[in-house]
Amino acid sequence: MxxxxxxxxxxxxxxxxxxxxxxxxxxxxxxxxxxxxxxxxxxxxxxxxxxxxxxxxxxxxxxxxxxxxxxxxxxxxxxxxxxxxxxxxxxxxxxxxxxxxxxxxxxxxxxxxxxxxxxxxxxxxxxxxxxxxxxxxxxxxxxxxxxxxxxxxxxxxxxxxxxxxxxxxxxxxxxxxxxxxxxxxxxxxxxxxxxxxxxTEAQLRAEQAQRLAREAIAREMHDVLAHRLTLLSVHAGALEFRPGAPQEEVARAAGVIRESAHEALQDLREIIGVLRAGEPDDAGRPQPTLAALDGLVAECREAGMKVTLASRVSDPAAVPSSVGRTAYRIAQEALTNARKHAPGTEVTVSVTGTPGEGLVVDVRNPAPEGDVPAVPGSGQGLIGLTERATLTGGRLEHGAEPDGGFRVRAWLPWG
Structure with missing residues (x-):
């Protein structure tokens, strides 16, 4: 209702x-x-x-x-x-x-x-x-x-x-x-x-940065330690295969071994110190530049290598530090490879360049005479050199020569 x-x-x-x-x-x-x-x-x-x-x-x-x-x-x-x-x-x-x-x-x-x-x-x-x-x-x-x-x-x-x-x-x-x-x-x-x-992108960037840092550390450790350890291996092998060598030669080889071991340990301590402190790559002892190439050649000559240096750079100190350091590491690794795979040969190191045209590092060794003892190697050194040259904006070429020798040639930007 x-x-x-x-x-x-x-x-x-x-x-x-x-x-x-x-x-x-x-x-x-x-x-x-x-x-x-x-x-x-x-x-x-x-x-x-x-x-x-x-x-x-x-x-x-x-x-x-x-x-x-x-x-x-x-x-x-x-x-x-x-x-x-x-x-x-x-x-x-x-x-x-x-x-x-x-x-x-x-x-x-x-x-x-x-x-x-x-x-x-x-x-x-x-x-x-x-x-x-x-x-x-x-x-x-x-x-x-x-x-x-x-x-x-x-x-x-x-x-x-x-x-x-x-x-x-x-x-x-x-x-x-x-x-x-x-x-x-x-x-x-x-x-x-x-x-x-x-x-996600930040995580990927962090992972990439870590990977690049690991690669840089691996290159640095390889370039630094391989040179020292090769000297140790060569002279220790000489003492092993020539037990009746003159006393003076044995003493000289032992001195090279001791000095190389000391330098290798010092370089390893510096790299570990940089990793622990989180400091940049140029922390600790001054990094080598192109001006230090004369000292590298002199060290190789003292170790018994035959090295000819032809430097046509008027002022090595004018070369940028990153380019000079890369050139030094390329020459160092090339000399180390020559010492391992072509002992007794005369290695020629040529450095030329001017601002604006770039810096050229050319290391060549002829074919070794006689049998060469087998030396272990993975080829990581040449891979690291190629990466170093690429990171600085340059390029690196390497390979066997027609006469059986080996050549490493790099061009790096300058100017």
Whole structure:
């Protein structure tokens, strides 16, 4: 039995299907757009239950308005409330079928005033979790149906133009706010993705830096220690195969062994000290430059090698330190290889260059006479020299000569 008491104006406004509470607009649900049934968290259940209660509250307010609306037949009011109850129950499925519910709410909204709250929840969910093309179609149809709805079922508290304007403005606000939430969510996902990419790239850069540092350390240790240890090996081998050598020659070989061992240990301590202190490559004792090449040749001559040095660089001190150090290491490694694989031959070291044209280091040895004792080698020295030359912007070539000799030639930038 219907109550004929007049309804307050506020109740009629609240009961209209286009009213949407602002608390619902702050909903955040990152799992709603996934395919399948997402696993709901405690927060998701709280949000869904809040949406359901808001839809029910708006539906009850609209149902109370129907009791005081003399223009609505009783049968239509019953159908209205039944559809409103079903629409409120359907709010629980908005995460799984946002587009399907939005389409279904269009005809339901034409017949049911009490389904207005559920309709706003569904259209907001659609704007948050689906692309704009779906929101544009559903929102456009909903806005287009607002004037016919109020023409068939006028609001008892508002004029036709005012009710239509208020409903359309509220619908646009809900859609706009939903799209804003979607954009904000996408921005957060993009920022998280960028952060993950930046972290991955930083890790890759760190690994690459570590690898380059290890390679640099390996090159430095090889170039420094191989020269000293080769001297040890050669002179120790001479003492082993010539036990009856003159006392003076034995003493000289023992002195070279002792001095080379001392220098090797000193170089090894410096490299380990640099690693422990984390200092740059030029820490500790001054690194060799092109001016130190004369001392290297003199050391090789004292060890019994035949070395001819032809330097056509007017001022070795003017050569940049990095280029001079690389040239020194190339000559050092080439002399070490010649001592191991071509003992007794005369090695020629040629250094030429001017600023602007570059620096050329050429080390050549002829084919050895007689049998050469097998000396272990992995070829890592030449690989390291090629890397050194490349890192300074130069190039290095090496290989056997037609007469059986071996040649190492490097060009390094200068100027």
């Amino acid at each position: 219907r109550d004929d008491k007049p309804a307050p104006a506020a109740a009629g406004t609240i009961g209209r299907r286009w009213l949407f509470p602002s608390a619902l607009l702050h909903e955040i649900d990152p799992d709603a757009g996934r395919s399948g049934r997402p696993r709901r968290t405690v927060r998701d259940w709280v949000v869904d239950f809040t949406c359901f209660l808001l839809a029910v509250a708006i539906g009850l307010a609209a149902a109370d308005t129907l009791h005081h609306d003399t223009h609505t037949p009783h049968a239509l009011a019953v159908v209205d409330q039944l559809l409103g109850a079903l629409a409120c129950a359907a709010v629980w499925a908005r995460r799984r079928w946002p587009l399907g519910l939005a389409v279904a709410m269009i005809p339901v909204g034409l017949l049911s005033n009490t389904a207005g709250g559920a309709g706003m929840v569904v259209i907001f969910t659609l704007a948050v979790h689906r692309p704009f093309r779906y929101v544009a179609w559903i929102g456009g149809v909903s806005i287009a149906l607002i004037p016919p709805f109020f023409w068939l079922r006028p609001d008892p508290d508002l004029q036709f133009a005012g009710a239509v304007a208020f409903a359309e403005l509220l619908t646009l606000t809900v859609i706009g706010w939903g799209m804003f939430v979607r954009s904000k969510r996408q921005l957060m996902v993009s920022l998280r993705d960028r952060a993950r990419r930046a972290e």
